[in-house]
Amino acid sequence: MWNRANFWRGVSLLVVASVIHGAAWSIVRRHDVPDSQYQLLGASALAATVGRVIGSNASGSGTVIANGRWVLTAAHVVYNNPNLVFQLGASTYTVQNVYIHPNYNPSDLMYGGDIALLELSAPVVGVTPALINTSFSPIGLNSISVGYGATGTGLTGYTTYDGRRRGMTNVVDAYLSSYNNSTEWILSDFDHPTDSTYSTMGSSMATPFEGLVAPGDSGGPVFIQVGTNRYIAGVHSFIAAPLDYYPNASYGDIQASTNVALYAG
Numbered sequence: 001m002w003n004r005a006n007f008w009r010g011v012s013l014l015v016v017a018s019v020i021h022g023a024a025w026s027i028v029r030r031h032d033v034p035d036s037q038y039q040l041l042g043a044s045a046l047a048a049t050v051g052r053v054i055g056s057n058a059s060g061s062g063t064v065i066a067n068g069r070w071v072l073t074a075a076h077v078v079y080n081n082p083n084l085v086f087q088l089g090a091s092t093y094t095v096q097n098v099y100i101h102p103n104y105n106p107s108d109l110m111y112g113g114d115i116a117l118l119e120l121s122a123p124v125v126g127v128t129p130a131l132i133n134t135s136f137s138p139i140g141l142n143s144i145s146v147g148y149g150a151t152g153t154g155l156t157g158y159t160t161y162d163g164r165r166r167g168m169t170n171v172v173d174a175y176l177s178s179y180n181n182s183t184e185w186i187l188s189d190f191d192h193p194t195d196s197t198y199s200t201m202g203s204s205m206a207t208p209f210e211g212l213v214a215p216g217d218s219g220g221p222v223f224i225q226v227g228t229n230r231y232i233a234g235v236h237s238f239i240a241a242p243l244d245y246y247p248n249a250s251y252g253d254i255q256a257s258t259n260v261a262l263y264a265g
C-alpha cells in the first residue's frame with residue numbers, strides 16, 4: 001500500500017527531450033493483452049483529434065478543440081520550448097500563440113496550472129474538435145487516454161519507442177491537491193490483471209485495455225464518455241510511483257492529469 005506522504009518521492013514529468021524527436025512513443029499496456037488492441041484504440045475515431053506537440057527542446061501530445069484552431073496541452077510541454085508545431089497525421093501546423101496558465105510554476109509542480117492552450121496559424125482540417133468537460137466530476141468513471149508516448153508492458157514499464165499513437169482504458173480513482181486547488185489533478189492507477197496488491201487506489205480490477213501514460217504522452221487527453229458525448233476531463237501531467245518510487249509506468253504506478261473542469265468550468 002501507499003500513503004500520501006510518500007506520493008511525491010517518485011514522480012516524473014512526461015515530456016520527451018528533443019534529441020529523440022525521431023521517435024514518437026505511446027502508452028504502456030497490460031502484459032496479457034496484445035499491443036495491437038492498444039494501437040486499434042489509438043486509430044479509432046475518438047483518437048483522431050490527438051496529435052504531437054513538438055518544439056526545439058521537447059515534445060508531447062495535444063488535442064484539437066474549439067473551432068479547430070486551438071490545441072489543449074500541458075504547460076510543461078510548451079514552457080521554454082520554442083519553435084512549436086502541432087503535427088497530426090501527415091499535416092504540420094504552426095503554433096502562433098502559446099497561453100500557459102498563470103498558476104504554472106516550472107520550478108514547483110505543486111502550484112498546479114499544468115495546462116496550456118496553443119493557437120494555430122490555421123484550423124486543423126478533417127477532424128471534429130473534441131469537447132471539454134466543464135461540469136461533471138470524473139471520479140469513478142471509465143476513461144480512455146490517447147498519446148504518442150513511450151510503450152512497454154506493466155511488467156517492464158516503458159522500454160521501446162516506435163512512433164505510433166495508442167489508446168488505453170482506465171478508471172479515474174481520486175483527486176490530488178496542489179497548493180491552489182484540492183481537485184488539481186485526477187489520478188488513475190495501473191492495475192495488474194490478476195494481482196490486486198498492485199492496486200494503489202480505487203478498484204483493484206484492471207480494465208480490458210488498462211494502461212498508463214509514459215514520456216511523450218504529456219499534454220494528451222483523458223477522454224470520458226457521458227451519454228452520446230465524449231469530453232476531455234484531464235490533460236496528462238506526470239506519473240508517480242508510490243509503491244516502488246520508480247516512475248516507469250509499471251503496475252502500481254499512477255498517472256496524474258490536470259483536472260480540466262477546474263479551468264474550463
Ligand SMILES: [Ca+2]
Nearest residue numbers: 171189190191
Ligand atoms: Ca486502474
